[in-house]
Amino acid sequence: xxxxxxxxxxxxxxxxxxxIVGVAAVVSTAATVWLGLWVTPPDKxxxxxxxxxxxxxxxxxxxxxxxxxxxxxxxxxYLWRRTRSLFWDRLAAASVEVGVxxxxxxxxxxxxxxxxxxxxxxxxDARLTSTALLLVLFVGYLxxxxxxxxxxVRARRCAVAALIAFVDVPIVHFSVxxxxxxxxxxxxxxxxxxxxxxxxxxWTLLLGFIxxxxxxxxxxxxxxRIEVLAxxxxxxxxxxxxxxxxxxxxxxxxxxxxxxxTNASNGGTGASLRPPTxxxx
Amino acid sequence: MSYVDAxxxxxxxxxxxxxxGLVVRRRSLERAVELSLPPxxxxxxxxxxxxxxxx
Numbered sequence: 001x002x003x004x005x006x007x008x009x010x011x012x013x014x015x016x017x018x019x020i021v022g023v024a025a026v027v028s029t030a031a032t033v034w035l036g037l038w039v040t041p042p043d044k045x046x047x048x049x050x051x052x053x054x055x056x057x058x059x060x061x062x063x064x065x066x067x068x069x070x071x072x073x074x075x076x077x078y079l080w081r082r083t084r085s086l087f088w089d090r091l092a093a094a095s096v097e098v099g100v101x102x103x104x105x106x107x108x109x110x111x112x113x114x115x116x117x118x119x120x121x122x123x124x125d126a127r128l129t130s131t132a133l134l135l136v137l138f139v140g141y142l143x144x145x146x147x148x149x150x151x152x153v154r155a156r157r158c159a160v161a162a163l164i165a166f167v168d169v170p171i172v173h174f175s176v177x178x179x180x181x182x183x184x185x186x187x188x189x190x191x192x193x194x195x196x197x198x199x200x201x202x203w204t205l206l207l208g209f210i211x212x213x214x215x216x217x218x219x220x221x222x223x224x225r226i227e228v229l230a231x232x233x234x235x236x237x238x239x240x241x242x243x244x245x246x247x248x249x250x251x252x253x254x255x256x257x258x259x260x261x262t263n264a265s266n267g268g269t270g271a272s273l274r275p276p277t278x279x280x281x
Numbered sequence: 282m283s284y285v286d287a288x289x290x291x292x293x294x295x296x297x298x299x300x301x302g303l304v305v306r307r308r309s310l311e312r313a314v315e316l317s318l319p320p321x322x323x324x325x326x327x328x329x330x331x332x333x334x335x336x
Contacts, residue, residue: 033289051285055292101299105292112288215296222303229310236317 018221025218028211032058035204043201050201052113058208060106060131062216064169067099068138070220072166075159089155090231092162094223096141098216103135118182126175127183130168137165151231 036054043050074092077083110128111121122128141161145154176185197205282290 029293033293037285037289048283048285052288055288059292101295105295108295109288109292112284112291116284215300219300219303222300222307226303226307226310229307229314233310233313233317236314 014225015221018218021214021221022218025211025214028207028214032204032208032211035200035207040200040204046117049113049116052109053197053201054204054208056106056109056113057205058212059102059109061209062212063099063102063106064131064134064172066213066216067095067102067220068134068162068166068169071095071099071138071141071162072169075162078155078159079163086151086155086231089151089158090224090227091220092159093145093227094220096138096162097223098219100135100138100142102212102216103131103138107131107135114182123182125182126179127172127181130172130175134165134168134172137168138162141165 032054036051040051040054042048071092074088074095078085078088078092107128110131114123114128115121141158144161145158147154149157175181176183195202
């Protein structure tokens with residue numbers, strides 16, 4: 001079993017496409033806010049509260065389907081021997097962190113919509129409870145990543161954890177069908193695949209989905225680079241510690257072998273494990 | 282402030298703050314990596330640009 005220890009050059013320029021996505025995300029989000037708050041008409045039943053539809057469902061779409069879906073897919077590709085690469089592990093980590101932010105926002109914006117509509121901030125409704133559980137599960141994933149371990153071991157256990165946590169996503173999606181809930185059914189992706197929103201409201205909602213998808217892509221792109229840079233600095237700290245231990249003369253052969261294995265699987269910077277040529281006093 | 286305004290304020294401000302946090306984290310790590318680059322890199326660069334190099 002081998003993990004390709006690829007660490008892209010940390011000195012590589014930031015990709016141009018990421019900048020373009022970033023600009024497109026800002027422009028489309030601003031357009032969604034403008035259309036959602038000032039251009040689209042109020043709803044016959046909900047009045048101005050309907051304006052939250054341009055924000056809350058797109059945020060939930062990013063969290064549940066894009067972020068956690070990408071994390072599950074990346075984890076699957078990491079666990080599959082043919083495609084095993086730390087690239088997938090880093091992509092899953094980046095996607096989960098962004099997904100957790102969006103999941104928390106899903107709950108927050110949902111509560112701000114629920115209070116005036118249902119009369120309560122929170123209720124132990126199937127949709128709300130399963131979404132809160134999803135947040136807890138993926139926060140657990142992030143905590144698991146912080147547990148010190150060999151990068152390969154960490155990647156494997158986190159991939160399994162992501163797949164287990166992802167089981168909750170279809171439960172969240174179908175909760176409004178399987179159980180009696182306060183939460184309304186799907187507006188767009190309903191069982192008949194016939195959206196119950198039309199005209200400028202539908203176009204603004206579509207723009208909201210596109211805008212927050214672009215925000216997600218930009219955030220995952222930046223977060224992935226952070227993961228690469230963090231791996232690289234970790235490897236360098238390891239080499240500095242190793243040099244210090246060499247200088248102290250208290251490294252035994254077993255320790256050297258263990259550190260070499262860790263460094264190699266972490267995609268180390270290639271520094272050899274020979275003692276430094278100059279040792280301080 | 283209405284619930285709609287509060288929803289947009291919470292949603293957008295959290296996203297903006299998280300985005301700023303990402304950029305700051307990326308910049309500090311890039312700086313840390315640049316500082317840790319071995320000095321031989323700059324010597325190689327100097328050689329490529331016609332600067333002084335070893336034998």
